[in-house]
Amino acid sequence: MGKVHVKMTVNGQEMETLAEPRELLIHVLREQFGMKGPHIGCETSHCGACTIDMDGKSVKACTVFAVQAESADITTIEGIGTPDNLHVLQAMFREHHGLQCGYCTPGMITRAYRLLQENPDPTEEEVRFGMAGNLCRCTGYQNIVKAIMAAAAEMNAAKEAAQ
Amino acid sequence: MIPGSFEYHQPHDVEGAIRLLQDLGDEARVVAGGHSLIPMMKLRMADLGHLIDLRRIEALKGISIDGGTVTIGAMTTQHELIESKMLADAAPIVREAALQIADPQVRYCGTIGGNVANGDPGNDMPGLMQCLDATYTLAGPDGERQVAAREFYEAAYFTAREDEEILTSISFAGTAGGYAYEKQKRKIGDYATAASAVLITKNGGQCASASIAMTNLADTPVFSDEASDALVGTSVDDAAIKAATAAAVAAIDPAEDNRGPVEFKKHVAGVILARTVERAWSRA
Ligand SMILES: Cc1cc2nc3c(=O)[nH]c(=O)nc-3n(C[C@H](O)[C@H](O)[C@H](O)COP(=O)(O)OP(=O)(O)OC[C@H]3O[C@@H](n4cnc5c(N)ncnc54)[C@H](O)[C@@H]3O)c2cc1C
Ligand code: FES
Ligand code: FES
Numbered sequence: 001m002g003k004v005h006v007k008m009t010v011n012g013q014e015m016e017t018l019a020e021p022r023e024l025l026i027h028v029l030r031e032q033f034g035m036k037g038p039h040i041g042c043e044t045s046h047c048g049a050c051t052i053d054m055d056g057k058s059v060k061a062c063t064v065f066a067v068q069a070e071s072a073d074i075t076t077i078e079g080i081g082t083p084d085n086l087h088v089l090q091a092m093f094r095e096h097h098g099l100q101c102g103y104c105t106p107g108m109i110t111r112a113y114r115l116l117q118e119n120p121d122p123t124e125e126e127v128r129f130g131m132a133g134n135l136c137r138c139t140g141y142q143n144i145v146k147a148i149m150a151a152a153a154e155m156n157a158a159k160e161a162a163q
Numbered sequence: 164m165i166p167g168s169f170e171y172h173q174p175h176d177v178e179g180a181i182r183l184l185q186d187l188g189d190e191a192r193v194v195a196g197g198h199s200l201i202p203m204m205k206l207r208m209a210d211l212g213h214l215i216d217l218r219r220i221e222a223l224k225g226i227s228i229d230g231g232t233v234t235i236g237a238m239t240t241q242h243e244l245i246e247s248k249m250l251a252d253a254a255p256i257v258r259e260a261a262l263q264i265a266d267p268q269v270r271y272c273g274t275i276g277g278n279v280a281n282g283d284p285g286n287d288m289p290g291l292m293q294c295l296d297a298t299y300t301l302a303g304p305d306g307e308r309q310v311a312a313r314e315f316y317e318a319a320y321f322t323a324r325e326d327e328e329i330l331t332s333i334s335f336a337g338t339a340g341g342y343a344y345e346k347q348k349r350k351i352g353d354y355a356t357a358a359s360a361v362l363i364t365k366n367g368g369q370c371a372s373a374s375i376a377m378t379n380l381a382d383t384p385v386f387s388d389e390a391s392d393a394l395v396g397t398s399v400d401d402a403a404i405k406a407a408t409a410a411a412v413a414a415i416d417p418a419e420d421n422r423g424p425v426e427f428k429k430h431v432a433g434v435i436l437a438r439t440v441e442r443a444w445s446r447a
Pocket of ligand 2: 039040041042043044045046047048049050051060061062063
């Protein structure tokens with residue numbers, strides 16, 4: 001079946017391509033736009049490794065067709081921070097050992113990014129509930145939760161200092 | 164995992180979507196949040212030639228309350244149900260149930276219309292809608308009609324909706340009194356091993372009315388008049404809860420699967436229902 005033209009904003013940049021309607025957004029992001037940050041873990045909507053931010057929502061990019069992202073505003077881990085300029089969440093994951101193999105990490109951080117926008121001062125329980133769509137096979141989650149709590153504290157302190 | 168090929172359509176209104184369903188026939192399916200359908204397409208358990216996306220149809224979105232009646236557009240997401248203060252005031256059981264569905268990512272996409280239209284016995288909203296005695300509005304080539312949630316489910320994935328109809332909205336009366344939605348699952352994000360929805364009103368220390376429905380314990384949701392009747396007129400003491408639980412367990416028909424054998428499911432159903440009744444009563 002014919003390809004369709006799709007256009008979206010990815011990490012602030014306009015991107016366009018031709019895609020078959022059946023192509024999943026995760027494949028287009030990785031293979032056509034070169035955004036290899038979002039990973040493919042399960043491909044069955046369970047693990048959250050493919051999580052991206054789409055129009056202000058955390059979305060599993062393996063469960064959306066690229067054509068459904070027409071005109072969407074997308075942020076992937078590449079748009080959250082860079083190696084020279086880490087986002088607070090990335091710095092805190094490093095400091096608190098929030099990762100081991102790192103496979104789940106882009107999805108974890110991208111989800112945590114949205115969680116902290118919606119709830120800047122979460123309790124530990126709220127962090128665990130808000131991160132329930134992201135699986136990690138290595139860490140046992142303790143340090144992921146710690147890293148997110150630390151990032152929230154740091155972001156709030158920075159906000160206060162700016163006032 | 165890549166689905167078979169299909170053509171993609173994005174109508175801007177309900178009439179356009181119905182026209183596409185008429186023109187394209189058997190090969191066409193609508194997609195709402197896609198979080199039941201796309202996984203099925205990837206597994207090639209749903210094979211279709213045309214996908215009609217409802218996401219651009221503004222008329223299918225939003226929550227309104229008018230004279231005590233709550234109306235929810237089919238394309239309203241689980242996340243929006245959870246965030247709505249107005250809905251939490253009018254019928255707090257909806258938020259309580261929605262919070263127990265899947266995980267945050269799924270709830271940002273999954274819609275109430277998709278959840279109730281899907282016909283999967285594992286979905287949580289159908290049982291809840293039977294408990295609320297909700298009405299579904301369906302729009303088709305011959306106009307609109309309404310079907311009670313308690314009449315809508317025929318068998319797993321078989322409902323009263325005709326192929327050329329779209330479920331446009333859901334309405335029910337705002338609730339008073341006690342409420343609870345309890346769900347036993349193997350892990351967060353899982354479908355229910357057993358779940359139940361209970362609404363109860365109290366008058367002078369006695370149960371004045373009760374409504375009980377259960378999820379994933381038969382190939383359709385189970386609404387049980389007998390279980391509700393066992394509570395009415397009692398003080399919802401242990402004996403009454405036991406009678407209601409026995410009536411409910413007699414009404415279900417669970418199948419053995421990877422969530423456990425039949426006996427186990429009946430046991431869990433009884434435990435969960437007793438817990439739901441107790442919590443609803445404590446809030447009545
Ligand atoms: C990991 C995971 C865990 C989940 N856990 C749960 C859970 O615990 N409880 C639960 O209830 N659900 C669960 N779900 C399912 C989720 O809630 C779905 O989003 C929901 O079942 C369907 O809603 P949707 O908008 O995604 O529908 P879609 O997937 O788009 O559609 C589902 C079906 O309904 C039809 N349909 C959709 N909208 C309409 C309409 N307006 N009119 C007519 N037909 C329509 C479609 O054609 C399709 O056949 C889970 C999903 C995932 C991926
Ligand atoms: S790869 Fe998308 S949820 Fe696992
Ligand atoms: S760090 Fe290995 S899966 Fe999470």
